Amino acid sequence: MAAVTQDTAVSTGRITRTFIYLVLVLFALFYLLPLYVMGVNSLKPLNEITGGNMMALPSQWTLEPWRSAWSTAQIGVEPTGLKPYFLNSILMVVPAVAISTIIGALNGYVLTKWRFRGDTWVFGLMLFSCFIPFQIVLIPMAVVLGKLGLAGTVPGLILVHVVYGIGFTTLYFRNYYASFPTELVRAAMIDGAGFFRIFWRILLPVSGPIAVVSVIWQFTNIWNDFLFGVSFGGTSQPMTVALNNLVQSSTGVKEYNVHFAGAILAALPTLLVYIVAGRYFVRGLMAGSVKG
Amino acid sequence: MGFLDIRNVTKSYGPVQVLHRIDIAVEEGEFLVLVGPSGCGKSTLLNMIAGLEAITDGEIAIKGRVVNGVHPSKRNIAMVFQSYALYPNMTVGQNMTFGLEMHGVPKPERDRALADVAKLLQIETLLDRKPGQLSGGQRQRVAMGRALVRNPDVFLFDEPLSNLDAKLRVDMRTEIKKLHQKLKTTIVYVTHDQIEALTLSTRIAVMNKGHVQQLGTPKEIYDTPANLFVATFMGSPAMNIVPATVVMENGHPHAALTDADGGVHRLRFSQANLAAWEGKPILLGIRPEAITDPEGADRKSGNIQPFSNRVTVTEPAGSDTFVTMTLSGKDVIARMRADANVTPGQSFDFAINMEKAVAFDPATEARIPA
Ligand SMILES: Nc1ncnc2c1ncn2[C@@H]1O[C@H](COP(=O)(O)OP(=O)(O)OP(=O)(O)O)[C@@H](O)[C@H]1O
Ligand SMILES: [Mg+2]
Numbered sequence: 001m002a003a004v005t006q007d008t009a010v011s012t013g014r015i016t017r018t019f020i021y022l023v024l025v026l027f028a029l030f031y032l033l034p035l036y037v038m039g040v041n042s043l044k045p046l047n048e049i050t051g052g053n054m055m056a057l058p059s060q061w062t063l064e065p066w067r068s069a070w071s072t073a074q075i076g077v078e079p080t081g082l083k084p085y086f087l088n089s090i091l092m093v094v095p096a097v098a099i100s101t102i103i104g105a106l107n108g109y110v111l112t113k114w115r116f117r118g119d120t121w122v123f124g125l126m127l128f129s130c131f132i133p134f135q136i137v138l139i140p141m142a143v144v145l146g147k148l149g150l151a152g153t154v155p156g157l158i159l160v161h162v163v164y165g166i167g168f169t170t171l172y173f174r175n176y177y178a179s180f181p182t183e184l185v186r187a188a189m190i191d192g193a194g195f196f197r198i199f200w201r202i203l204l205p206v207s208g209p210i211a212v213v214s215v216i217w218q219f220t221n222i223w224n225d226f227l228f229g230v231s232f233g234g235t236s237q238p239m240t241v242a243l244n245n246l247v248q249s250s251t252g253v254k255e256y257n258v259h260f261a262g263a264i265l266a267a268l269p270t271l272l273v274y275i276v277a278g279r280y281f282v283r284g285l286m287a288g289s290v291k292g
Numbered sequence: 293m294g295f296l297d298i299r300n301v302t303k304s305y306g307p308v309q310v311l312h313r314i315d316i317a318v319e320e321g322e323f324l325v326l327v328g329p330s331g332c333g334k335s336t337l338l339n340m341i342a343g344l345e346a347i348t349d350g351e352i353a354i355k356g357r358v359v360n361g362v363h364p365s366k367r368n369i370a371m372v373f374q375s376y377a378l379y380p381n382m383t384v385g386q387n388m389t390f391g392l393e394m395h396g397v398p399k400p401e402r403d404r405a406l407a408d409v410a411k412l413l414q415i416e417t418l419l420d421r422k423p424g425q426l427s428g429g430q431r432q433r434v435a436m437g438r439a440l441v442r443n444p445d446v447f448l449f450d451e452p453l454s455n456l457d458a459k460l461r462v463d464m465r466t467e468i469k470k471l472h473q474k475l476k477t478t479i480v481y482v483t484h485d486q487i488e489a490l491t492l493s494t495r496i497a498v499m500n501k502g503h504v505q506q507l508g509t510p511k512e513i514y515d516t517p518a519n520l521f522v523a524t525f526m527g528s529p530a531m532n533i534v535p536a537t538v539v540m541e542n543g544h545p546h547a548a549l550t551d552a553d554g555g556v557h558r559l560r561f562s563q564a565n566l567a568a569w570e571g572k573p574i575l576l577g578i579r580p581e582a583i584t585d586p587e588g589a590d591r592k593s594g595n596i597q598p599f600s601n602r603v604t605v606t607e608p609a610g611s612d613t614f615v616t617m618t619l620s621g622k623d624v625i626a627r628m629r630a631d632a633n634v635t636p637g638q639s640f641d642f643a644i645n646m647e648k649a650v651a652f653d654p655a656t657e658a659r660i661p662a
């Protein structure tokens with residue numbers, strides 16, 4: 001991969017290069033501006049925001065808005081801060097991501113290495129599920145969750161997100177495994193490895209890049225989901241819903257500094273995932289498209 | 293009954309039949325090569341022996357046990373793949389012992405088997421490397437090592453040398469042959485390279501379009517090809533095929549041919565029963581090395597026929613010189629000693645070893661048996 005990025009770099013003159021960098025820096029500043037506004041305003045007392053310039057640095061630095069957003073702010077009717085909801089989100093997102101990724105990997109393995117009559121149809125239908133808008137499944141999902149007794153619980157949300165995510169994770173893993181040599185699977189069969197042993201010992205160890213893609217994709221989508229959370233969350237609502245309740249609360253003054261801090265808190269995990277695994281993301285998406 | 297029996301085996305993919313009633317009995321210790329052009333069904337047959345493809349009809353038996361429907365790992369076979377199929381995440385050592393591990397062989401025993409085979413193949417120093425850190429030839433060795441460690445009844449090779457460069461291919465060919473002579477294992481080996489087939493095998497099955505065209509020793513295949521396909525597929529340069537008419541002279545059948553300048557040559561056949569074909573057209577098959585200069589002719593042959601013809605092209609190839617001429621409207625290649633004094637455009641006195649000539653029926657393309 002390294003070779004590819006080097007080879008594709010177009011050699012340019014100095015003036016063009018300066019110009020390119022200038023434009024890039026401008027774009028970067030433009031995109032970073034909201035983060036800057038959120039950052040500085042979450043670190044100043046409320047009166048500095050209401051009375052002054054949103055762009056200015058705090059004249060009096062404070063962590064109070066962060067503390068408030070995390071543990072004492074009014075969310076709906078309870079003064080709990082975002083902490084319990086953050087926990088809800090974690091409890092929901094970790095199993096949902098893990099389960100949907102594992103199922104996607106197994107599906108991809110079966111659809112490429114254990115082909116059966118009609119497998120392309122099965123895959124086609126799973127692909128189709130990627131294009132179904134959230135809103136369409138709300139009512140059937142509510143019925144199913146009610147029948148299962150999972151309505152308004154974290155396991156219920158996990159189920160919803162797993163079901164909704166399988167289409168995507170299957171797509172990723174199927175395409176990745178399609179370029180995995182079938183001869184290796186045959187060699188393992190002759191060596192005496194069974195269905196799960198081949199998956200576990202031969203395929204999974206080389207699935208790193210695509211697993212990262214699947215995890216990032218699922219994590220971002222599930223963490224940022226609002227609609228399923230607000231519809232099926234009940235008493236175990238995720239972070240996004242809580243953030244909405246925090247910002248929309250109609251009682252008292254609007255504590256913008258607390259809102260900013262809360263918004264950053266809500267975005268932090270996805271940001272972290274991108275920073276840690278981001279470079280594998282591109283690598284995984286590119287896998288198979290370029291040889292070597 | 294052989295050690296490995298392939299009895300009337302057919303294979304169809306839906307309505308398409310890719311193998312037609314294959315019937316081969318392989319003896320213990322034999323080196324059987326399946327050879328044929330691309331798409332003739334060699335790999336399919338090999339995969340059916342391995343259990344990787346279902347058998348549509350017929351049966352395959354190993355050591356007297358019918359293995360139709362038996363899982364690949366329970367057939368006691370080992371396979372070397374064209375791509376080597378080494379597990380990329382495991383070291384060479386782990387690659388080679390994976391099969392033993394899956395079969396529940398205890399660690400000390402696995403290590404002993406690994407050490408033996410590593411020594412045999414001289415790959416002891418590579419055992420801790422990953423396949424990605426090996427050269428093509430080393431990978432090839434490891435792939436063979438993985439098969440050897442299992443100590444199987446039958447080894448299956450699917451074009452194991454086709455990914456190597458020319459020089460390494462020749463070296464590895466010799467090595468495989470040595471290994472077979474030393475271990476006396478039963479091998480079924482697929483290739484589309486006819487030289488590999490001739491050098492390695494104890495017997496060859498020449499395949500085309502899902503049919504076995506001929507099954508025999510390399511010498512049988514080379515000297516008495518069953519039909520035109522086998523004659524032209526095996527040997528390099530290919531056997532010359534020239535249309536001729538059978539004429540009788542002094543009570544012997546002769547092949548009548550016309551040279552480049554319209555002159556007629558009559559070459560006496562050694563095969564007496566061709567008298568029955570008097571006046572009829574046949575296809576005369578003659579290998580390039582059976583046409584030489586008179587000094588280079590095979591002295592043990594009882595039937596060297598001289599004839600002269602104009603030379604069109606000469607191609608020196610180091611040890612030999614290939615000479616092209618026209619006979620009965622066809623290009624014919626002769627194989628000369630390197631120092632034969634041949635000039636393009638001029639007439640040359642050739643000697644043709646008619647003991648080695650074969651005749652084919654133009655209608656059926658089958659060889660006319662002696
Ligand atoms: N899954 C399949 N479905 C339909 N036809 C197939 C399938 N697999 C193989 N074939 C056909 O079977 C025939 C034999 O294939 P096979 O792979 O055995 O050829 P081969 O002799 O090994 O050729 P090569 O030298 O190119 O490897 C080919 O014509 C191929 O198109
Ligand atoms: Mg093949």
